[in-house]
Amino acid sequence: MAPITVTIKLFAHFRHGRFKEADHQFPPGTACRDVILGLGFRLGEMGIVMVNGQHAPLDHPLSERDTLALFPLVGGG
Amino acid sequence: MDKILRVNMTDLTTRVEETPAEWAGLGGRALTSTIVAKEVPPACHALGPHNKLVFAPGLLSGTAASNSGRLSAGAKSPLTGGIKESNVGGTAAQMFARLGIKALIVEGVPPGEGWYALKVGKDGVTIEEERGLLGLGNFAVIDALQALLGKKTGVIAIGPAGEMKLTSANISVKDPSGKIRSHGRGGLGAVMGSKRIKFIAIDDEGAPGIQIADPEAFKAASCVFTKALMDHPVSGQGLPTYGTNVLVNILHEAGGLPTRNFTHGQFDGHEQICGETMHDTIVARGGKPRHGCHAGCVIQCSQVYHDKEGQYLTSGFEYETIWGLGANCLIKELDDIALADSVMDDLGLDSIETAVAFGVAMEAGILPWGDGKEVVRILREEVGKGTALGRVIGSGAGAVGRTYGVTRVPVVKNQAIPAYDPRSVKGIGITYCTSPMGADHTAGYTIATNILNVGGQVDPLKKEGQVELSRNLQIATAAVDSTGMCIFIAFPALDIPECLPALIGMINARFGAKLTGEDVTGLGKSVLKLERAFNLAAGLTSADDRLPEFFCSDPVSPHQAVWDFTNEEIDAFWDF
Numbered sequence A: 001m002a003p004i005t006v007t008i009k010l011f012a013h014f015r016h017g018r019f020k021e022a023d024h025q026f027p028p029g030t031a032c033r034d035v036i037l038g039l040g041f042r043l044g045e046m047g048i049v050m051v052n053g054q055h056a057p058l059d060h061p062l063s064e065r066d067t068l069a070l071f072p073l074v075g076g077g
Numbered sequence B: 001m002d003k004i005l006r007v008n009m010t011d012l013t014t015r016v017e018e019t020p021a022e023w024a025g026l027g028g029r030a031l032t033s034t035i036v037a038k039e040v041p042p043a044c045h046a047l048g049p050h051n052k053l054v055f056a057p058g059l060l061s062g063t064a065a066s067n068s069g070r071l072s073a074g075a076k077s078p079l080t081g082g083i084k085e086s087n088v089g090g091t092a093a094q095m096f097a098r099l100g101i102k103a104l105i106v107e108g109v110p111p112g113e114g115w116y117a118l119k120v121g122k123d124g125v126t127i128e129e130e131r132g133l134l135g136l137g138n139f140a141v142i143d144a145l146q147a148l149l150g151k152k153t154g155v156i157a158i159g160p161a162g163e164m165k166l167t168s169a170n171i172s173v174k175d176p177s178g179k180i181r182s183h184g185r186g187g188l189g190a191v192m193g194s195k196r197i198k199f200i201a202i203d204d205e206g207a208p209g210i211q212i213a214d215p216e217a218f219k220a221a222s223c224v225f226t227k228a229l230m231d232h233p234v235s236g237q238g239l240p241t242y243g244t245n246v247l248v249n250i251l252h253e254a255g256g257l258p259t260r261n262f263t264h265g266q267f268d269g270h271e272q273i274c275g276e277t278m279h280d281t282i283v284a285r286g287g288k289p290r291h292g293c294h295a296g297c298v299i300q301c302s303q304v305y306h307d308k309e310g311q312y313l314t315s316g317f318e319y320e321t322i323w324g325l326g327a328n329c330l331i332k333e334l335d336d337i338a339l340a341d342s343v344m345d346d347l348g349l350d351s352i353e354t355a356v357a358f359g360v361a362m363e364a365g366i367l368p369w370g371d372g373k374e375v376v377r378i379l380r381e382e383v384g385k386g387t388a389l390g391r392v393i394g395s396g397a398g399a400v401g402r403t404y405g406v407t408r409v410p411v412v413k414n415q416a417i418p419a420y421d422p423r424s425v426k427g428i429g430i431t432y433c434t435s436p437m438g439a440d441h442t443a444g445y446t447i448a449t450n451i452l453n454v455g456g457q458v459d460p461l462k463k464e465g466q467v468e469l470s471r472n473l474q475i476a477t478a479a480v481d482s483t484g485m486c487i488f489i490a491f492p493a494l495d496i497p498e499c500l501p502a503l504i505g506m507i508n509a510r511f512g513a514k515l516t517g518e519d520v521t522g523l524g525k526s527v528l529k530l531e532r533a534f535n536l537a538a539g540l541t542s543a544d545d546r547l548p549e550f551f552c553s554d555p556v557s558p559h560q561a562v563w564d565f566t567n568e569e570i571d572a573f574w575d576f
């Protein structure tokens, strides 16, 4: 099957030495967890994982043109 | 035994009173709300002689407990018509506590046209006539008082907005660097202006200091508490590094960043104003990315922001202000927003109310969207000089909407809705509706659980669980606001089991008390109910516990979410 394109957005210190936003290609059905580990993160570092602006579990399978946003545990108000 | 200072501005007398037994176990918000509920006739005019302005440090203020230096101010609000408590960092709470002052109550309105200052010290409080500092901004007032009374003097002051009794006027409190923190919301600066008090100077020379009933137990609990604050990733790393402004990108991504006066949930200029950009800008210009609003804050979410030339521009530059002028008014230049923040601090204006008022003003066509320079001009030339337009803007979002016939006016109880869209983050909508304070995110910060995954996860786009979430957080917050603690201790308190017992342990050790977790929850509940009862007696009804109509009819992008709670569902909040 053809690979899917996913836009990955990184925030706060996750950007250091990586990128802000980039399109990556993956095999269909790739889960958020695979992408996170593939970028060299530990799962314990993840604060918020969003797919298309909604919170998603780590085993959520990604689809063509999804946007995956990864935040460390930060916050305030 | 701590004492109550009472100032009567009608006959210009002052008294030192014993603390009544029923107030002995109260501090901060619990005490200001109890005093306001007992002594202020709910139906009185908020700017008239029957309103009272009450200041109270928290139960733990002045002790070595981390993050405990917050001061509560309370009164009937001229903005909402209901009860108000607003708390602040700065140096005043700790000075009051060391002086053994449980509360300062200011009542009455002076005869004639004169202005006054209060001087608080170890022998009580005196009233002096004031002329020289009238009309000056907060920064000049603090500089002048430091030159006159010494660097260590505490200052609580109002700017020109408070002198004009504008309903967005705040009360400024000097911070440890001689800059400003604010009792921001609800127009308490107008109440201070109605009593014609330009400033309160505090001298804690010779103060008796704090008596701790059980110093050993206090020390032990305090260590556990501080460790919890440092261990939690939000309070230990996130807030110190990026401040609260890290939320711009999070709320943008979640579709909850109110944009263009609450028409969209995302802002295309988010990267220009976000916490990441701000952090890099601060570091590049030699500012300070972390800074505490009071001595003893170990989280230090604040920062010092410099201009392009590397000169001080502003501090305490919060997400809500940056959102309000940024996404909500479409201003993309962080430097313009920082300058406006500093001008609002100087004039003594609530930066949330005023930013939302500008959004409504842009919708009304008074100034172009995104025009940061014109915002600064209007602040200085119109609000600062008290022109008719300036007074309308300085009276808040509701006043601008009524004056110019705008229907999209984001307020609850006439207080501006802050930086989280209630359609796409529904828990915070319940807090906006039901808080006795009017729309106030800090009253029950559901963003923690709706968005940040702190204290569990409740889907922000669904209705399920939101009323209960908001209720639990509002009860806990009412209790925390009474301890003198900064609300950001809630992040570790929600996730780290030892944190809350350590907080209660410190209160018990300080007073020789035996409070349990249930007692503290009970305190939170009773404070909320007391405040609600005041509001009902003042003439507010459950019809005031509602969001404006447009939230129900206009979907917000990108999730096309609307506000869809029934009145019964909202009113169920009060079933406790």
Ligand code: SF4
Pocket: B067, B089, B291, B292, B293, B294, B297, B298, B299, B300, B301, B302, B486, B487, B488
């Ligand atoms: S965390 Fe921020 S608001 Fe809280 S006490 Fe520290 S500087 Fe003040």
